[in-house]
Amino acid sequence: MRNPVRRERPTIHDVARVAGVSRGTVSRVLNGGHHVSPAAAEAVNAAIRTTGYVVNRHARSLITGRSGSVAFLLTEPQERFFEDPNFNVLLRGCTQALAAHDIPLLLMIAGSRDEQRRIVRYVSAGHVDGVLLVSSHTGDPVAAQLAQAGIPVVACGKPMDPRAGRLAHVAADDREGARDMVRHLLAGGRRRVGTITGPQDTPGGVDRLAGYREVLAEAGLPFDESLVETGDYGRDSGAVAAARLLDRHPDLDGLFVASDLMARGALEALARAGRSVPDQVAVGGFDDSSAALASHPALTTVRQPWDRISQEMVRVLLARIAGEDTSAVILPTRLVVRDSG
Amino acid sequence: MRNPVRRERPTIHDVARVAGVSRGTVSRVLNGGHHVSPAAAEAVNAAIRTTGYVVNRHARSLITGRSGSVAFLLTEPQERFFEDPNFNVLLRGCTQALAAHDIPLLLMIAGSRDEQRRIVRYVSAGHVDGVLLVSSHTGDPVAAQLAQAGIPVVACGKPMDPRAGRLAHVAADDREGARDMVRHLLAGGRRRVGTITGPQDTPGGVDRLAGYREVLAEAGLPFDESLVETGDYGRDSGAVAAARLLDRHPDLDGLFVASDLMARGALEALARAGRSVPDQVAVGGFDDSSAALASHPALTTVRQPWDRISQEMVRVLLARIAGEDTSAVILPTRLVVRDSG
DNA sequence: CAAGATCATGTGAACGTGCACAGCCTGAAC
DNA sequence: GTTCAGGCTGTGCACGTTCACATGATCTTG
Numbered sequence: 001m002r003n004p005v006r007r008e009r010p011t012i013h014d015v016a017r018v019a020g021v022s023r024g025t026v027s028r029v030l031n032g033g034h035h036v037s038p039a040a041a042e043a044v045n046a047a048i049r050t051t052g053y054v055v056n057r058h059a060r061s062l063i064t065g066r067s068g069s070v071a072f073l074l075t076e077p078q079e080r081f082f083e084d085p086n087f088n089v090l091l092r093g094c095t096q097a098l099a100a101h102d103i104p105l106l107l108m109i110a111g112s113r114d115e116q117r118r119i120v121r122y123v124s125a126g127h128v129d130g131v132l133l134v135s136s137h138t139g140d141p142v143a144a145q146l147a148q149a150g151i152p153v154v155a156c157g158k159p160m161d162p163r164a165g166r167l168a169h170v171a172a173d174d175r176e177g178a179r180d181m182v183r184h185l186l187a188g189g190r191r192r193v194g195t196i197t198g199p200q201d202t203p204g205g206v207d208r209l210a211g212y213r214e215v216l217a218e219a220g221l222p223f224d225e226s227l228v229e230t231g232d233y234g235r236d237s238g239a240v241a242a243a244r245l246l247d248r249h250p251d252l253d254g255l256f257v258a259s260d261l262m263a264r265g266a267l268e269a270l271a272r273a274g275r276s277v278p279d280q281v282a283v284g285g286f287d288d289s290s291a292a293l294a295s296h297p298a299l300t301t302v303r304q305p306w307d308r309i310s311q312e313m314v315r316v317l318l319a320r321i322a323g324e325d326t327s328a329v330i331l332p333t334r335l336v337v338r339d340s341g
Numbered sequence: 342m343r344n345p346v347r348r349e350r351p352t353i354h355d356v357a358r359v360a361g362v363s364r365g366t367v368s369r370v371l372n373g374g375h376h377v378s379p380a381a382a383e384a385v386n387a388a389i390r391t392t393g394y395v396v397n398r399h400a401r402s403l404i405t406g407r408s409g410s411v412a413f414l415l416t417e418p419q420e421r422f423f424e425d426p427n428f429n430v431l432l433r434g435c436t437q438a439l440a441a442h443d444i445p446l447l448l449m450i451a452g453s454r455d456e457q458r459r460i461v462r463y464v465s466a467g468h469v470d471g472v473l474l475v476s477s478h479t480g481d482p483v484a485a486q487l488a489q490a491g492i493p494v495v496a497c498g499k500p501m502d503p504r505a506g507r508l509a510h511v512a513a514d515d516r517e518g519a520r521d522m523v524r525h526l527l528a529g530g531r532r533r534v535g536t537i538t539g540p541q542d543t544p545g546g547v548d549r550l551a552g553y554r555e556v557l558a559e560a561g562l563p564f565d566e567s568l569v570e571t572g573d574y575g576r577d578s579g580a581v582a583a584a585r586l587l588d589r590h591p592d593l594d595g596l597f598v599a600s601d602l603m604a605r606g607a608l609e610a611l612a613r614a615g616r617s618v619p620d621q622v623a624v625g626g627f628d629d630s631s632a633a634l635a636s637h638p639a640l641t642t643v644r645q646p647w648d649r650i651s652q653e654m655v656r657v658l659l660a661r662i663a664g665e666d667t668s669a670v671i672l673p674t675r676l677v678v679r680d681s682g
Numbered sequence: 683c684a685a686g687a688t689c690a691t692g693t694g695a696a697c698g699t700g701c702a703c704a705g706c707c708t709g710a711a712c
Numbered sequence: 713g714t715t716c717a718g719g720c721t722g723t724g725c726a727c728g729t730t731c732a733c734a735t736g737a738t739c740t741t742g
Contacts, residue, residue, distance in 0.1 A: 054466035058402040059728035088423040104447045125395035363722045400698035
């Protein structure tokens with residue numbers, strides 16, 4: 001009545017009958033093929049082909065307790081995520097890395113508190129084996145709740161919360177990326193290099209500032225508080241910060257900005273102040289977002305290896321699901337030199 | 342040993358015991374609450390709260406034959422999809438519309454033939470109840486294969502294949518959108534209006550050209566073959582086509598281009614030919630992609646209602662899953678007037 | 683050569699749920 | 713008071729798979 005097609009779907013029992021073996025043998029062939037004679041294995045595989053059998057994952061999950069699927073969870077989504085090509089590379093990369101293991105990806109977006117609760121309940125109920133977490137917020141309660149429920153979680157980006165020390169994560173090396181950029185600016189002969197960093201309650205903000213300080217020390221330059229401004233990663237805050245820096249230091253000749261969006265705002269502020277880039281002021285951004293190419297001049301920036309990040313996130317998550325206690329993975333960034341510095 | 346948490350997960354049986362009723366009653370409360378006394382229903386709901394019970398979807402699926410999940414399938418993915426904010430609106434919209442029904446979305450990307458086969462097998466095996474299909478290709482075999490397997494499918498965009506007449510789909514009204522744009526150009530006083538259309542084996546190409554012809558006829562203007570060029574929706578083809586049109590018709594004063602990307606190429610070609618936009622030539626695009634805002638001058642274009650498209654796709658798919666035979670849905674577009682025409 | 687070890691195979695039980703069916707109770711109608 | 717209808721509730725079964733265990737066969741080893 002409801003769906004006559006369903007009745008025709010072959011089961012493991014049909015395969016066993018066709019192959020002339022028992023259900024157990026078919027099951028063993030399906031799961032690794034250990035303790036099965038070559039002859040039996042071949043018969044089973046042939047029967048699978050002729051019947052067009054596909055394993056019923058629900059029945060399998062019911063008894064194994066594993067779902068064979070993974071969630072890609074985006075909490076506190078922001079417009080900029082969806083407009084960011086990098087985010088899409090991440091999503092696509094995770095999907096394909098999982099597909100190689102025949103694991104479907106469930107896309108979940110937790111906008112409101114209600115949605116968060118619903119998703120935490122869904123996941124905690126064991127409907128997915130693990131979670132790839134993308135969160136813009138540092139003290140995300142979702143991560144803690146899932147961890148407490150015993151669900152393997154791998155986050156994208158370094159968590160700020162010190163309690164989350166045990167939270168597995170994959171991130172780009174912000175600190176080394178910042179160092180590369182500031183070294184590049186100094187190598188270009190700049191000596192009065194300021195920085196616009198991110199909020200100091202985000203790991204990116206902290207680490208990118210740390211890299212800046214370290215290279216200055218390396219080069220024997222003094223660290224000057226007044227050369228540091230803090231933004232919110234947005235375009236406008238970059239413009240405001242750059243204007244302030246110019247105000248305090250008219251002789252500014254280099255500027256390391258912790259995001260491309262802020263860098264774009266900074267470029268505009270510099271233009272308004274009559275400074276030419278890169279002749280008078282060299283500017284370096286961070287992220288290699290689409291804003292970097294679209295800006296004038298094209299932005300020198302730091303690229304995070306999003307394709308590798310997605311692959312590593314999947315690798316680490318699968319390892320955790322398998323019971324291994326894989327620790328954090330930090331991947332190297334790459335300096336992309338364009339026209340701005 | 343493997344996961345001690347699992348043992349603690351309450352089942353429908355635990356709820357029944359706490360509520361002092363039978364499994365059947367709990368099941369009835371869970372599925373609509375018909376034929377249950379208010380007292381029993383309240384007791385069950387209380388027990389659900391105290392035990393923290395969440396239904397085991399695998400057990401449910403095993404017996405109902407439905408998975409309670411839906412796939413978002415992208416076949417023959419192209420870079421431009423992921424770079425297109427509109428695509429992301431679609432994906433996000435579908436996820437959220439499904440979330441409102443407590444249905445998870447499985448993201449699947451079929452790049453290679455192998456991946457297509459794998460996904461068709463997965464879906465045909467009944468692991469999802471329906472498919473939201475996004476395909477750039479017109480004669481996509483996946484749609485036919487899924488339909489043959491009895492899986493409800495709703496496509497995004499009008500299918501070209503006449504055999505696919507029965508394929509449910511949700512699309513923007515390309516024809517009316519094109520008409521709006523050409524009417525707008527004529528209303529601006531333009532009389533020598535050319536068009537760069539898309540490939541004539543894509544529905545967008547056909548319908549947008551049809552709209553152009555119809556408005557010309559409406560206005561009593563003759564249809565001139567030499568005012569029509571065909572591109573491939575890409576930037577370069579737009580530039581080439583525009584140059585050819587200018588060659589044949591130096592007095593061209595209006596141009597309707599069937600995609601923003603081609604329009605951007607056309608703008609470049611017009612600039613090279615020394616034409617000012619919109620003073621000498623008014624240009625209208627289609628899609629309202631990010632290219633439209635980034636171009637100089639900002640592109641007048643036709644916006645497709647991607648948020649509504651996603652909602653309708655979900656609505657139609659759920660209706661089809663429920664057995665209703667919902668037909669195609671065509672949604673109105675909106676003219677976005679900017680600086681180019 | 684016997685005893686144990688190793689391997690291939692079959693079998694019953696269990697996972698947690700929805701559904702059909704049967705039985706119960708209540709209340710209304712005659 | 714009896715009957716009948718109809719809503720409410722409990723119970724057995726089935727869904728398709730994996731896993732633990734038992735059995736028999738083959739191989740190894742002292």
